[in-house]
Amino acid sequence: MFEIFYEKLQTLGVIPTVILNDINDTLPLADALIHAGMPSAEITFRTSIAADVISNMIKNFPNMEVGAGTILNIGQAKQAIDAGAKYIVSPGYNSGIIAYCTSHNIPIIPGALTASEIMNAEDMGIFVTKFFPAKQFGGLSTIQSLRGPFSLHRFLPTGGINLNNLAEYLSDEAVIACGGTWMVKPSAFCDGDFSEVYELASKTMKVVRSTINVPQGQSQPI
Ligand code: 3PG
Numbered sequence: 001m002f003e004i005f006y007e008k009l010q011t012l013g014v015i016p017t018v019i020l021n022d023i024n025d026t027l028p029l030a031d032a033l034i035h036a037g038m039p040s041a042e043i044t045f046r047t048s049i050a051a052d053v054i055s056n057m058i059k060n061f062p063n064m065e066v067g068a069g070t071i072l073n074i075g076q077a078k079q080a081i082d083a084g085a086k087y088i089v090s091p092g093y094n095s096g097i098i099a100y101c102t103s104h105n106i107p108i109i110p111g112a113l114t115a116s117e118i119m120n121a122e123d124m125g126i127f128v129t130k131f132f133p134a135k136q137f138g139g140l141s142t143i144q145s146l147r148g149p150f151s152l153h154r155f156l157p158t159g160g161i162n163l164n165n166l167a168e169y170l171s172d173e174a175v176i177a178c179g180g181t182w183m184v185k186p187s188a189f190c191d192g193d194f195s196e197v198y199e200l201a202s203k204t205m206k207v208v209r210s211t212i213n214v215p216q217g218q219s220q221p222i
Helices: 001-013 023-035 052-061 074-083 094-105 113-123 139-147 166-170 197-214
Strands: 014-018 040-044 065-071 127-130 152-157 178-180
Touching: 001 014, 001 152, 014 197, 023 040, 023 052, 023 197, 040 052, 052 065, 052 074, 065 074, 074 094, 113 127, 113 178, 139 152, 139 166, 152 178, 166 178
Parallel strands: 014 040, 014 178, 040 065, 127 152
Antiparallel strands: none
């Protein structure tokens, strides 16, 4: 299930975890990310404008991999899918959200931190889960231990990932991609200047390219 999406995810290497408070930031943020070679965004439902941000971003940048994050219930999943989200990310394991997304053919990455949660996800046909908060739950070393019994499973770690440890995470086969806020912190563009986002995202993609060997042209500006 969702193999095409998983391939895209691996090619992207990094998904920025976006928290937007102002709808007017949507397009300049997307523009900065795209020009840095990072054509993706997980728009979190931590602010009330998330669905509007998703529809606005997709309308203006249809090729961008725009998904919804921090989806906590089926109602939010519905709102995100109606807005055009191409994938859904949830911090935890909720079988209702998984069933809703799969029945709509929308890739879902649920959170799973324990062997039991991974078993439940795999039972529902989901072999890629979010590992959050990665740093607090033992980071790469926990992921490697979980990979023992779950040899087909792959992880999207988020929480505590940054330019200093990204390469280490991405070099591990168990990691399909990484997520995080380090290049899109709201404080970086509170003055309306998105150059810091561009610079941090560019540096990030340099690490991605040197670590996962992205085929030429694939993670380039749209
Ligand atoms: C998430 O929602 O995945 C995390 O809050 C991102 O964590 P970070 O801010 O440490 O990158």
